[in-house]
Amino acid sequence: MTAPIAFRERLFVPWWGWPLPLAAAVLLAAEIHMGFPGVRSWLPYVVTVPLAVLLLWRMGSLKVEVSGGELRVGDAHVPVDLLGEVEVFDAKTKRKAMGPNLDPAAFVAHRGWVGPAVKVALEDPADPTPYWLFSVRSPEKLVAALTAAKS
Structure with missing residues (x-):
């Protein structure tokens, strides 16, 4: 059985922090594409944009929690x-x-x-x-x- 959670908060990147990295991912994909037909036309977009979203989601978030007699901040914890x-x-x-x-x-x-x-x-x-x-x-x-x- 898990311990009751006394406090939990997840800190995510706000909406205004997303457009610039996503635009950079699209620009990078366009640089790789550069008008070539076939796979090189769409593959960079399929790779760079989801990668940017994943990086913003994972690296930009932080979980702060008090449960089970411990304080947890990200991966660190202390009683x-x-x-x-x-x-x-x-x-x-x-x-x-x-x-x-x-x-x-x-x-x-x-x-x-x-x-x-x-x-x-x-x-x-x-x-x-x-x-x-x-x-x-x-x-x-x-x-x-x-x-x-x-x-």
């Missing part, structure tokens, strides 16, 4: 027992947290099209990572889920 202080950044304060105040050893999962971010300190002496800093659209709900999971 909530090892989490310390949680700090929420809005779009303006995130810039400073991602810039001059960023520790190079921190785990960062940033999505530029998402405004808020959450910084979660780690209290594991065996882990060299001081904290996780990641984008999330609903930071208040995440903090509430982490607080509930810890208690």
